[in-house]
Amino acid sequence: MLLDKLRVLTGHSRKINWLWPLFITIAVLLIFIVRSWRDLPTEDMDRPGSWWVRVLLFSKIDSCQVETSAGFTVELVDGSKKAYSSGDKFQITLDANGFKVGTDIFPGGQILIRPGEPYIFTLDGMKFRGNLRLIAFEDGRFDAVNVVPMEAYLGGVIGAEMPRYWKAEALKAQAIASRTYCLYYKNTYGADRHYDIRRTQANQVYMGLAKEYNATRNAAHETRGQVLTSGKRVFPAYFGSSCGGHTDDSSEVFGKYFESVKGVDCPYCIDVARKSQFFWKPAEFTAAELTRKLVERYENIKPLGEIVGIEPRRRSDYGQYSRWTSVKLIGATGKSITLRGEDFRLALDTTGLKIKSTIFELAKVKDKWVFYGGRGFGHGVGLCQCGAEKMAKNGKNAPEILKYYYPSVEITKIY
Numbered sequence: 001m002l003l004d005k006l007r008v009l010t011g012h013s014r015k016i017n018w019l020w021p022l023f024i025t026i027a028v029l030l031i032f033i034v035r036s037w038r039d040l041p042t043e044d045m046d047r048p049g050s051w052w053v054r055v056l057l058f059s060k061i062d063s064c065q066v067e068t069s070a071g072f073t074v075e076l077v078d079g080s081k082k083a084y085s086s087g088d089k090f091q092i093t094l095d096a097n098g099f100k101v102g103t104d105i106f107p108g109g110q111i112l113i114r115p116g117e118p119y120i121f122t123l124d125g126m127k128f129r130g131n132l133r134l135i136a137f138e139d140g141r142f143d144a145v146n147v148v149p150m151e152a153y154l155g156g157v158i159g160a161e162m163p164r165y166w167k168a169e170a171l172k173a174q175a176i177a178s179r180t181y182c183l184y185y186k187n188t189y190g191a192d193r194h195y196d197i198r199r200t201q202a203n204q205v206y207m208g209l210a211k212e213y214n215a216t217r218n219a220a221h222e223t224r225g226q227v228l229t230s231g232k233r234v235f236p237a238y239f240g241s242s243c244g245g246h247t248d249d250s251s252e253v254f255g256k257y258f259e260s261v262k263g264v265d266c267p268y269c270i271d272v273a274r275k276s277q278f279f280w281k282p283a284e285f286t287a288a289e290l291t292r293k294l295v296e297r298y299e300n301i302k303p304l305g306e307i308v309g310i311e312p313r314r315r316s317d318y319g320q321y322s323r324w325t326s327v328k329l330i331g332a333t334g335k336s337i338t339l340r341g342e343d344f345r346l347a348l349d350t351t352g353l354k355i356k357s358t359i360f361e362l363a364k365v366k367d368k369w370v371f372y373g374g375r376g377f378g379h380g381v382g383l384c385q386c387g388a389e390k391m392a393k394n395g396k397n398a399p400e401i402l403k404y405y406y407p408s409v410e411i412t413k414i415y
């Protein structure tokens with residue numbers, strides 16, 4: 001029908017007849033080429049000395065579906081293994097006898113799935129590099145952990161945290177910051193649990209191959225092994241979308257002091273951030289809605305009754321860029337409680353998309369709390385991503401960008 005209409009409209013009946021199949025064939029070929037190119041193994045996958053990271057992909061699940069293009073091996077903790085050669089989808093569940101892969105049972109509380117070359121597996125529709133470890137809990141559920149070389153991991157992090165078309169030096173600055181952040185978590189928390197880092201905004205976003213691109217893979221590999229150190233130690237190299245004009249100390253926002261995570265002036269992000277994200281529009285909450293949302297997150301706010309007063313207990317001191325770092329909530333009962341500014345913001349708006357930062361003014365207008373005059377997007381600590389892009393556009397390289405946002409930092413190559 002559509003073709004007939006086009007023929008009538010254009011009068012080019014013969015051309016359209018053979019052009020359509022040609023276009024479709026070219027499109028299919030292109031998709032196939034791009035997909036197969038992206039699914040090549042990265043160079044670090046078999047390299048000795050690569051640093052590996054354990055990323056929690058899914059927590060407390062009942063079942064999952066695993067697929068590989070070239071088969072995989074299931075390994076038990078005792079070293080015994082079984083190979084699967086086909087590219088079929090395998091449903092994996094857990095019962096009292098152990099993990100069930102297809103129809104096979106693997107006793108014990110843990111299995112490691114090693115895909116064959118190109119070392120990629122698909123877990124519930126998402127593609128990741130490296131290996132997949134499943135760890136059972138007594139309640140019959142299990143965790144899925146991606147065990148992956150650091151650089152292969154970072155290729156997927158950078159693409160989820162920054163637009164891939166940004167300047168190479170900005171992507172490299174992100175790579176070094178993300179590697180440092182990951183290593184800090186691995187060193188600080190990894191020893192006491194079966195993973196090093198989460199793949200969500202709780203840490204840094206990791207989407208595997210869905211957000212891995214040529215540019216992000218290059219940024220990871222060209223900075224291989226480079227981390228930020230302060231006093232010869234790694235630290236949580238926080239980063240955020242746009243600081244709104246001035247970054248803040250980690251001690252002010254997160255209550256933890258790190259010498260190199262200090263507030264710096266940022267005249268850069270205003271030129272890169274979307275205007276609606278830099279100067280965000282007022283956000284409104286009725287008094288009842290505001291109280292309900294706070295109580296949903298923090299039960300100990302309930303005894304306060306309806307929140308009738310909200311005051312900054314502390315604000316950082318950067319003029320128009322000052323953040324609410326500590327917030328006093330006063331209830332109708334006269335009782336009060338204090339929350340960190342970021343906790344207050346994210347309790348009211350878990351997405352962080354309405355109240356985009358803690359730089360705002362607050363007013364009670366009739367029955368509504370109105371957040372206005374907002375600036376910036378994110379917590380505003382550490383590297384300002386939009387600022388980094390602007391600095392890269394101005395010709396600064398990754399070390400210069402990083403030393404600007406993390407004062408007194410050194411860049412150390414650890415492998």
Ligand SMILES: [Zn+2]
Pocket residue numbers: 242243244245246266267268269270384386387
């Ligand atoms: Zn900034």
